[in-house]
Amino acid sequence: MTVAVETGTWQLDTAASTVAVRHKTFWGLVTVKGAFTAVTGDGEVRPDGSAVGTITVDPASLDTRNAKRDEHLRSADFFDAANHPEITFAVRSAELRAGDEVHVVGQLTVRGISRPQSVTARLVGADDRALTLDAEFTVDREQFAMGWNQLGMMRGLTTVAASLRFTRTAA
Known part of the structure; x- marks a missing residue:
């Protein structure tokens, strides 16, 4: 899809957007x-x-369908949601490249620690009123002071997958 996206301001459609994570644990046996x-x-x-x-x-909104695990992930061992109630991705630049590829450069902030993050997203739908981007990237949680790893059960990178739908609010 080659499309010109309308200039102006855009608001995330929270009902039509998702941000999810997955991480292999138990020595890579369970995701x-x-x-x-x-x-x-x-x-x-x-x-x-x-x-x-x-x-x-909002890191306190993480739902893994296991209440005990969710509580632990919200604790100081991981997201420390009580002291750091926001995870932000500040997009410094996003440019449509060949076809539907969008090159995104930004800054990811987790637990008050900011790191540069580049992402290749895909423009999966766009018109003059709405656009949808899909992206998947990996994060090294230890770079954000989330190094808890009892018995070496959690190794490797965490994958973040997002489907973000924006609606145009103004020209």
């Missing part, structure tokens, strides 16, 4: 999956076609 139920965001498409914006996730 823990979860989704954040509270995600907000906005952005601006500039006249030159580039875009900036912010996605904010």
Whole structure:
């Protein structure tokens, strides 16, 4: 799909967007999956076609369908949601490249620690009122002071998958 995205401001459609994580645990035998139920965001498409914006996730909203595990993930061992109630991805630049590929450069902040993060997203739908981006990338949780790893059960990178639908709010 080659499409020109309308300039102006865009708001994340929270009902139609998802941010999920998955991580292999128990020495790679089990994949823990979860989704954040509270995600907000906005952005601006500039006249030159580039875009900036912010996605904010509430770490306390993580749901892995296991209440005890969710409580542990919200604790100081992982997200420390009581002291760090937001995870943010500040998009410094997003540019549509060949076809439907969007190159995104930003800054990911988790537990008050910020790191640069580049992502290749895919524009899976766009018109003058709405656009949807799908992206998947990996994060080294130890870079964000989430190194808890009892008996070496949790190794490797965490995968973040997002499907983000934005609606146009103004020109």
